Amino acid sequence: MASERVTLTVADTDGEREVALSSPNRVVWPDLGITKAELAEYVQLVSVPFLSANGNRPVSLERFRDGVGAAGGPRPEGFFSKNPPKGTPDFVDAVTVTYNSGRRHPQIVLNRTSAIVWAVQMNTIVFHPWASLATDSDNPVELRIDLDPQPGTGFAEAVPAAHALREVLREAGLEAFAKTSGNRGLHVFAPIEPTHEFLDVRHAVIAAGRELERRMPERVTTNWWKEERGERLFVDFNQANRDRTMAGAYSPRALPGATVATPVHWEELDDLDPRAFTVRSIPQRLADVGDPWADMQAKPGRIDTLLEWWERDTANGLGELPFPPEFPKMPGEPPRVQPSKKNAANWDADGNPVDD
Numbered sequence: 001m002a003s004e005r006v007t008l009t010v011a012d013t014d015g016e017r018e019v020a021l022s023s024p025n026r027v028v029w030p031d032l033g034i035t036k037a038e039l040a041e042y043v044q045l046v047s048v049p050f051l052s053a054n055g056n057r058p059v060s061l062e063r064f065r066d067g068v069g070a071a072g073g074p075r076p077e078g079f080f081s082k083n084p085p086k087g088t089p090d091f092v093d094a095v096t097v098t099y100n101s102g103r104r105h106p107q108i109v110l111n112r113t114s115a116i117v118w119a120v121q122m123n124t125i126v127f128h129p130w131a132s133l134a135t136d137s138d139n140p141v142e143l144r145i146d147l148d149p150q151p152g153t154g155f156a157e158a159v160p161a162a163h164a165l166r167e168v169l170r171e172a173g174l175e176a177f178a179k180t181s182g183n184r185g186l187h188v189f190a191p192i193e194p195t196h197e198f199l200d201v202r203h204a205v206i207a208a209g210r211e212l213e214r215r216m217p218e219r220v221t222t223n224w225w226k227e228e229r230g231e232r233l234f235v236d237f238n239q240a241n242r243d244r245t246m247a248g249a250y251s252p253r254a255l256p257g258a259t260v261a262t263p264v265h266w267e268e269l270d271d272l273d274p275r276a277f278t279v280r281s282i283p284q285r286l287a288d289v290g291d292p293w294a295d296m297q298a299k300p301g302r303i304d305t306l307l308e309w310w311e312r313d314t315a316n317g318l319g320e321l322p323f324p325p326e327f328p329k330m331p332g333e334p335p336r337v338q339p340s341k342k343n344a345a346n347w348d349a350d351g352n353p354v355d356d
Helices: 036-045 047-054 113-121 155-171 198-215 266-271 282-289 304-315
Strands: 005-012 015-022 027-029 059-063 079-081 093-098 104-109 124-129 136-140 142-148 177-180 186-191 233-236
Touching: 005 036, 005 113, 015 036, 015 113, 027 036, 036 047, 036 113, 036 282, 047 113, 047 124, 059 104, 093 136, 113 124, 136 142, 136 198, 142 155, 142 198, 155 177, 155 186, 155 198, 155 233, 155 266, 198 233, 198 304
Parallel strands: none
Antiparallel strands: 005 015, 059 079, 059 124, 093 104, 142 186, 142 233, 177 186
16 A cells, blocks of 8 residues: 655745655654654754754765654664665755765755755654865864763763863854753854864864863763763764764754754753753744854854864873774774773784784
């Protein structure tokens, strides 16, 4: 039997477009009864701030054919789409980007409301934009820092760390903006001029993370290995790498509560419950308080000071940190081996394994 199918008339800035939506009554979030049609309505309602934050960028789509599992039950597996699939309509744009492996390939770009609705039709729940624009994909326009709670910590612990990080970035000449992750953490972004490529921006993030760690050593860590983190917030510096992304502003999360990664004003943070930001509540929030990130890109800063901190720390013996396992071995990178399993005799000074 053919699945139910409806046609939505979507208002784009250059006119209306018709977008087909199959299985509109399929339940995406079973605990709340939110359907695919309701998700398509949500992305239309938030499309202006969504596109301001995520448009004109390479974006990866995290898709779930079977929706989100109920709380306490198994979570259906999702998968990522980066390249435009066969049959992608002409109102969905693309740009050729270079991945960390050196391979080049087209990647999806969402520039209009109809394209976001199409992504929902493709069972997308989470939208993962790059930190760079499609017009210059090699140089990020924002510095991103993920404050990732570890076991024993949560959102409450992330809030004071975010405030302290804001001060660190201000001392480096950058103005920070905050958003909930849609889960337990906080994301801190700072708009920057696109004058440096991803590796430089990663080093700037590490420098900021190390300075935060010095000020809050019992609460914050830059240790890549989980066994060394303890009950501290992890500054996930590797989210600053090329082709590494986090849930974009106003993107739903594939969690039972239908939470949304939500930009917030700094003065809101102390009394915030991130679980209140959902697919059903965000449109009214935007109507009430507007978009806290509306002017985020108005005055981008530079990462020169953070790079000076990086050079200072390097001169003092604090060098490169581990890269994700899918990356090629990078210059100066320490050994990719768990500290508790590392035998120093098996590695040279550059972090390369020593042949027997």
